[in-house]
Amino acid sequence: MFGFSLPKLIVLGIIIFAIWYAYKIYERKHIISAKKDEDQGKEDTSSVDMIRCKNCGDYFLPSNGSIYCSKETCIIEK
Ligand SMILES: [Zn+2]
Missing domain, CATH: 1.20.5 (Single alpha-helices involved in coiled-coils or other helix-helix interfaces)
Incomplete structure (x- = not known):
């Protein structure tokens, strides 16, 4: 068989x-x-390239060509 x-x-x-x-x-x-x-x-x-904030030194995602981050703690001195 x-x-x-x-x-x-x-x-x-x-x-x-x-x-x-x-x-x-x-x-x-x-x-x-x-x-x-x-x-x-x-x-x-x-x-995705993060850039350094010219004011506080934190790295952030560039949104509108700004060199400053949009954090509330980061106060831009003008
Ligand atoms: Zn900043």
């Missing part, structure tokens, strides 16, 4: 190879997409 003839072993080998190859392709696609996400993350962090 469970006789292993050569053709059956060859077919089994082809099936195992096909599954392994499909997995390999899937894995490669997964790595490429993960790398893309990583690169996009790098771009996001590098695009």
